[in-house]
Amino acid sequence: MYQKAMRLYRLALGPVLLLLSSIGSSAWAQGPTEWRHPNQVNMPVGVTEVSAQIHSIHMTVFWICVAIGVAVFSTMFYSILVHRKSRGYKPSHFHESTKLEIAWTIVPFIILIVMAVPATSTIIAIYDTEDADLDILVTGYQWKWKYEYIDPAGENISFFSSMSTTPEEIAGTAPKGENYLIEVDEPVVIPVNKKVRFLLTANDVIHAWWVPEFGIKKDAIPGFINEAWARPLKTGFYRGQCAELCGRDHGFMPVVVSVVEQEEYDSWLTAKKEEAAQIKELMAKHFTLPELVQQGQQIYNRVCVACHGPNGEGGIGNALAKSAIVTGALDETLDTVVHGVPGTAMQAFGGQLNDVELAAVTTYIRNSFGNNMGDMTQPVDVFNFKKGQ
Amino acid sequence: MDAHAHHGPAKGLTRWLFTTNHKDIGTMYMWFSFAMFILGGAFAMIIRAELFQPGLQMVNPEFFNQMLTLHGLVMVFGAIMPAFVGLANYMIPMMIGAPDMALPRMNNWSFWILPFAFAMLVSTLFMEGGSPNFGWTFYAPLSTTYAPPSVTFFIFSIHIMGMSSIMGAINIIATVINMRAPGMTYMKMPMFVWTWLITAFLLVAVMPVLAGAVTMMLMDIHFGTSFFSAAGGGDPVLFQHVFWFFGHPEVYIVILPAFGVVSQIIPTFARKPLFGYDSMVYATASIAFLSFLVWAHHMFTVGMPIAGELFFMYATLLIAVPTGVKVFNWVTTMFRGSMTFETPMLFCIGFIILFTIGGFTGVMLAIAPADFQYHDSYFVVAHFHYVMVAGAVFSMTAAIYYWLPKWTGKMYDETLGKTQFWIAFIGFNLAFFPQHFLGLAGMPRRIPDYALQFTNFNMLSSIGAFIYGGAQVLLGFNVIRTIVAGKPVNDPKVWDGAQGLEWTLPTPAPYHTFTTPPEVK
Ligand SMILES: [Cu+2]
Ligand SMILES: [Cu+2]
Numbered sequence: 007m008y009q010k011a012m013r014l015y016r017l018a019l020g021p022v023l024l025l026l027s028s029i030g031s032s033a034w035a036q037g038p039t040e041w042r043h044p045n046q047v048n049m050p051v052g053v054t055e056v057s058a059q060i061h062s063i064h065m066t067v068f069w070i071c072v073a074i075g076v077a078v079f080s081t082m083f084y085s086i087l088v089h090r091k092s093r094g095y096k097p098s099h100f101h102e103s104t105k106l107e108i109a110w111t112i113v114p115f116i117i118l119i120v121m122a123v124p125a126t127s128t129i130i131a132i133y134d135t136e137d138a139d140l141d142i143l144v145t146g147y148q149w150k151w152k153y154e155y156i157d158p159a160g161e162n163i164s165f166f167s168s169m170s171t172t173p174e175e176i177a178g179t180a181p182k183g184e185n186y187l188i189e190v191d192e193p194v195v196i197p198v199n200k201k202v203r204f205l206l207t208a209n210d211v212i213h214a215w216w217v218p219e220f221g222i223k224k225d226a227i228p229g230f231i232n233e234a235w236a237r238p239l240k241t242g243f244y245r246g247q248c249a250e251l252c253g254r255d256h257g258f259m260p261v262v263v264s265v266v267e268q269e270e271y272d273s274w275l276t277a278k279k280e281e282a283a284q285i286k287e288l289m290a291k292h293f294t295l296p297e298l299v300q301q302g303q304q305i306y307n308r309v310c311v312a313c314h315g316p317n318g319e320g321g322i323g324n325a326l327a328k329s330a331i332v333t334g335a336l337d338e339t340l341d342t343v344v345h346g347v348p349g350t351a352m353q354a355f356g357g358q359l360n361d362v363e364l365a366a367v368t369t370y371i372r373n374s375f376g377n378n379m380g381d382m383t384q385p386v387d388v389f390n391f392k393k394g395q
Numbered sequence: 396m397d398a399h400a401h402h403g404p405a406k407g408l409t410r411w412l413f414t415t416n417h418k419d420i421g422t423m424y425m426w427f428s429f430a431m432f433i434l435g436g437a438f439a440m441i442i443r444a445e446l447f448q449p450g451l452q453m454v455n456p457e458f459f460n461q462m463l464t465l466h467g468l469v470m471v472f473g474a475i476m477p478a479f480v481g482l483a484n485y486m487i488p489m490m491i492g493a494p495d496m497a498l499p500r501m502n503n504w505s506f507w508i509l510p511f512a513f514a515m516l517v518s519t520l521f522m523e524g525g526s527p528n529f530g531w532t533f534y535a536p537l538s539t540t541y542a543p544p545s546v547t548f549f550i551f552s553i554h555i556m557g558m559s560s561i562m563g564a565i566n567i568i569a570t571v572i573n574m575r576a577p578g579m580t581y582m583k584m585p586m587f588v589w590t591w592l593i594t595a596f597l598l599v600a601v602m603p604v605l606a607g608a609v610t611m612m613l614m615d616i617h618f619g620t621s622f623f624s625a626a627g628g629g630d631p632v633l634f635q636h637v638f639w640f641f642g643h644p645e646v647y648i649v650i651l652p653a654f655g656v657v658s659q660i661i662p663t664f665a666r667k668p669l670f671g672y673d674s675m676v677y678a679t680a681s682i683a684f685l686s687f688l689v690w691a692h693h694m695f696t697v698g699m700p701i702a703g704e705l706f707f708m709y710a711t712l713l714i715a716v717p718t719g720v721k722v723f724n725w726v727t728t729m730f731r732g733s734m735t736f737e738t739p740m741l742f743c744i745g746f747i748i749l750f751t752i753g754g755f756t757g758v759m760l761a762i763a764p765a766d767f768q769y770h771d772s773y774f775v776v777a778h779f780h781y782v783m784v785a786g787a788v789f790s791m792t793a794a795i796y797y798w799l800p801k802w803t804g805k806m807y808d809e810t811l812g813k814t815q816f817w818i819a820f821i822g823f824n825l826a827f828f829p830q831h832f833l834g835l836a837g838m839p840r841r842i843p844d845y846a847l848q849f850t851n852f853n854m855l856s857s858i859g860a861f862i863y864g865g866a867q868v869l870l871g872f873n874v875i876r877t878i879v880a881g882k883p884v885n886d887p888k889v890w891d892g893a894q895g896l897e898w899t900l901p902t903p904a905p906y907h908t909f910t911t912p913p914e915v916k
Contacts, residue, residue: 044848046836049768056764064765071755078726078751085729086744089665090736097666097733107674110723111716118712121762126705128764133701148541176844178450186449188846211537212631214696214771218837223767225697227632228536229625232698249696249771249839251530253537254456257842348540 041219042188042245050219053240053265057221059128067121074117132221135233138203142194146206146213146226146248148353149255153194155275156205163278166358167192169258173312176258188245193262197271198241206232209357214250217261223249238265254351288362289385295369298382302370305363310371313351318375322351327375336372336381340391343368361388403906412507415499416906417484420506422802424481425795427509429871431473432788434517436864438466443826443860446853451844459843460528461520467531471649472556473513475787479652480563482794483591485802487567489897489904490585492576492913497569505562512555519545530841532642535623535634539615546616550609557602564598567591576896578915582676585895586669589676590655593683597644597651600687605641608634632697639690647686649783650750651679653790654721657743659895660797661725664740665732666892670724678717678724685714695766704763711761715754722751737890738812742793745820746785753781756831771841774834780827792819792870799874800889804903805881811873819866825859 041050051061089095141156147166154164170191174180183189196202206215208226216223220236238244246261266274293301307316313323326332332339343364346354355364365383372379404410404419414420441462445453454462484502488495496502519526524543527533538546571592575584584592611634614620621627623634662669669675691699691707699707725747734740756778760769769775792815800806829852834840838849845853888898896915900908 042837042846042848045832045851046848047832049835050837060764060768063762064759064768067759067762067765071758075751075755078722079748082726082729082744082747085726085731086734086736089729089731089734091666091733092735095731095733098731099667100731101668101670101728102673103671106727107671107720111720114716114719118715118758121758122709122712125708125762125764129701129704129708132764132767133704176451178452182449182847184847186847187844211541212534216771216837216839218768221764221767223696223770227625227698229631230698246837247839247842251460251534251537251841253528253541254460256460257456257839257844 052219052221053238053242053244054220054236055239056128056131056236057219059124059131060221063121063124063128066124070117070121074114132234135203135235137201138235139200140196140202141205142196142202143205143207144194144215144226146208146210146215146252146259147358148210148253149248149259150358151194151213151215151248151259151261152209152358155278161279161282163275163282165192165278167194167262169260171258185245187258188247188260188262190260190262193243193264195264195266195271195274196236196238197268198238198265200268201235201237203233203235206234210353211252212250213248213252213259215246215261216249217244217246217263219244219246220263225250238263241265241267285360285362289360289389292384293365293382295373295380295382298366298369299373301362302366302368303374305359305367306370306374309355309359310367318371318377324352326371327377329377332371333377333379336368336379336383337391339372340364340368340383340388344388344392356392361385361392364388413503415495415503417488417496417499417502418802418904418906420496420502421481421483421485423506424477424484424509427506428474428476428478428481431469431477431513432867433871435466435469435474436867438462438469439860440864442466443857445843446845447857448854449845449847449850454843456843457525457528460530460841461526463841464527464530464533465517465520468516468527469513470783471531471645472553473509475649475783475791476560477509478791479591479594479649479787480560482656482791482798483563483567483652486798486897487570487588487591488574489900489908490588490895491571491574491579492896492909492915493570493574494907494910494912496566497574498566501562502566505559505566508555509559512552512559515548515555516552519543519548522548532638533612534638535612535615535631539612539623542616547613550613553609554606557606560598561602564595564602567595568599571595576909576912576915582673583915585655586658586672586675587652587655590651590658590679593679594648594651597648597683597686601641601644601648604637605645608637608641611637632694635694635697636691639693640687642693643690644683644686646779646782647682650786651683653746653786654679656790656794656797657725657746660739660743660793661728662894663797663890663892664737664743665729665734667728667732668894670727671720674720675724678720681717682714685710685717689714692761692763692766695763696770708761708763712758715758715761718754722747722754737796738807738809738816739793739797741813741816742789742796745816746789746793749781749785749789749823753778753785756781769834771839772834773830773838773840776840777827777830777834780830784827785823789819795870795874797890798897799877800881800884801897801900801902801904803878803881804883804885805877806884807873807877807881811869811876815866815869815873818869819863822859822862822864822866826856826863827859829853829855829859 049061049064051058143154143156145152150166150168152166154162156162167190170189171187175182206224206226208228213226214223215226222234222236224232224234242265244263248256248259313321314326315321318326331342344356346352362385365385365388368383445459522545524545526545527549529538529542571588611622615622621629623629623631658669658675689707689711691703692711760766760778796807796812833849833852838845884902887902889902896913
């Protein structure tokens with residue numbers, strides 16, 4: 007009851023809060039979780055120098071607009087109240103006044119220059135992507151992000167980051183979690199107080215990578231690379247979303263950045279590299295049919311089930327049970343999984359899953375849902391298939 | 396007198412099919428645009444109903460994207476633009492003392508291709524793969540490689556709309572230049588005529604650019620070219636440059652006639668001449684000129700070189716100057732007038748307040764570094780609804796109430812009109828003001844579902860949108876009620892403060908007017 011009343015009270019106070027927030031803007035800089043509270047009415051100050059600069063320009067321009075608005079609207083409302091026929095006010099017939107007209111051309115012009123000066127210096131700061139401590143290649147996919155850490159020694163590590171909110175939460179059959187729609191299976195991890203440069207591109211359509219608390223929003227464009235940078239000054243989780251309409255699940259590709267201390271980052275990176283080495287080892291391994299099927303099932307339920315259904319019965323995607331492709335030549339199945347079907351919802355998974363996963367899922371679909379092909383695809387087969395293209 | 400000059404309209408359906416009469420064509424344009432307004436509004440209601448609470452309740456994301464695309468296209472090209480073309484058709488000849496438009500047969504055609512264009516556009520909803528789902532800005536490659544098959548029909552309908560607009564614009568230019576009554580010099584033309592003359596030049600300049608953009612899309616989709624595909628040596632960003640070279644002037648195509656309407660109505664109800672007629676004309680012309688130099692302010696996050704960012708930021712800020720001149724002029728016109736507040740005046744005052752707020756957020760958006768936060772967020776959605784809806788729709792509503800007695804010879808119901816204004820004003824602000832907060836707090840636009848902290852303002856916004864939608868039904872009801880059962884008016888002037896040639900004509904305006912040109916002193 008109390009909570010409900012508080013919510014209504016906050017709602018009613020929205021505009022007032024907007025004003026207050028700007029006066030005591032430091033009170034809003036308490037951290038990422040503070041900023042994302044219900045009924046937030048203003049832009050975050052954020053955790054980088056640039057985001058704080060953006061916030062300050064935003065507030066400056068906002069207050070200038072408020073001042074002009076007050077002047078214009080109070081004049082107008084004064085006439086509306088006083089200069090009305092019902093009060094017997096006789097119209098005067100003045101018009102044209104060169105002095106006044108020159109004044110209201112020059113004064114706004116000067117005000118605009120006042121706004122443009124800090125804006126120019128901030129834009130210069132935003133574009134200064136030189137001398138980064140760390141480079142991360144961010145690739146937009148329909149509908150997830152791929153992060154690749156560019157290693158000077160050539161040992162890049164990369165992974166996909168997809169939304170972890172469940173379809174049940176979205177459909178309303180399960181309660182919605184605190185970070186509904188702005189949570190991912192694996193956030194991108196970066197060290198605090200380091201200049202991180204993000205190189206942005208896309209695999210299919212244009213996406214936009216937005217982290218409000220870094221003051222970064224930049225388009226990820228297929229075939230081109232954009233640059234953005236951040237030097238976060240505080241650890242924590244920073245959440246954002248894809249900002250450019252990119253198709254069906256545009257609303258479901260969040261960005262989560264985890265900013266950690268340098269040591270934590272280092273150990274995370276080491277673990278990631280070990281994981282990569284393990285996968286490399288697995289690639290050379292020969293699996294048994296049950297092993298592949300078991301692993302393939304997990305991947306299927308994570309990646310494919312949304313479109314092809316839990317029993318391969320289809321849905322958004324075609325049915326896989328008794329499908330001509332899945333029960334046809336092995337190469338054809340593999341080709342479809344690796345390259346997708348252009349122009350349809352069937353994506354090219356060749357770059358999204360590793361060779362072990364591709365082998366497992368291909369084997370799984372050929373040996374489930376009543377498809378009893380009995381054959382196997384080994385990681386090395388996938389590797390050779392890709393190489394042979 | 397010769398009987399021919401007095402013949403009335405033909406009877407039945409053929410009157411409307413074959414008419415070359417500017418009043419008939421203007422009427423059809425306006426009814427058509429009202430129908431589209433209701434349709435586009437229905438799409439918006441679906442969007443707002445889905446966004447009423449978090450989670451997906453009503454529609455799936457695919458259909459949601461189709462709704463937001465069609466909402467934008469139908470509102471911009473089907474509701475707002477034809478409404479003002481209709482108003483121009485009806486009013487410009489009466490304002491400049493001409494018997495009709497200069498090219499009456501083309502006039503008929505430019506109207507009659509429109510229903511086909513929109514029938515085709517809306518029919519895509521029933522096609523396999525659904526209707527266009529890539530937003531009204533249709534960025535490539537989402538609208539090319541990744542588009543549903545119906546995109547081809549979308550392209551064709553855009554072509555038809557473009558042809559209609561260009562023909563309408565040519566007709567207006569020809570009429571204004573050639574058919575003014577003796578003595579009506581350019582600097583004596585009513586503001587509405589001036590703003591439309593400039594708008595018509597904008598249309599002729601940029602509609603072909605839009606046609607070029609969709610033609611390149613068509614080539615990419617069907618004929619193997621790669622204008623917008625990096626894989627073939629093209630550039631998806633090229634699409635955005637071409638689109639916004641059309642798109643930004645398009646904003647002024649929508650808003651300049653609105654400025655004209657407001658500049659006609661405020662002096663009437665303030666009983667005082669427009670404060671700075673000359674400066675209004677120059678301001679309109681400079682806005683139109685500058686509108687060609689600012690298109691990339693829609694693309695600040697696309698990765699332009701820094702010189703581009705700065706140029707487009709400065710140029711955009713510059714537009715605030717002539718726009719400010721407009722607002723100052725209207726307010727000064729009201730100052731020390733003798734005002735009354737009939738429905739048209741209320742809508743004009745509402746227009747000034749809301750448009751000015753939209754102008755302020757426009758200045759904020761022009762600040763490139765801040766735009767890195769605002770861009771593609773709900774802040775932008777709030778901004779352009781404040782300028783587009785409050786600008787175009789409020790002023791169009793004002794125009795309807797203002798000239799309706801002249802058109803029909805009947806008076807609308809003032810109480811109903813005022814009620815509609817207050818419902819519209821409150822509903823509009825409830826719907827769109829909270830969207831500023833949502834955008835600043837990080838909600839992207841064009842999403843069918845949102846994070847939990849956005850819940851309350853979305854709920855408010857949806858409630859406001861339903862109220863605002865209801866106000867439009869009331870408008871339709873009020874207009875029909877006036878035609879059917881309004882109190883007759885005979886006074887040629889209708890409004891005691893009204894100035895201009897149209898008010899020298901009898902009320903209701905006869906089928907043919909100014910068959911002999913009036914003398915303007
Ligand atoms: Cu995206
Ligand atoms: Cu623009």
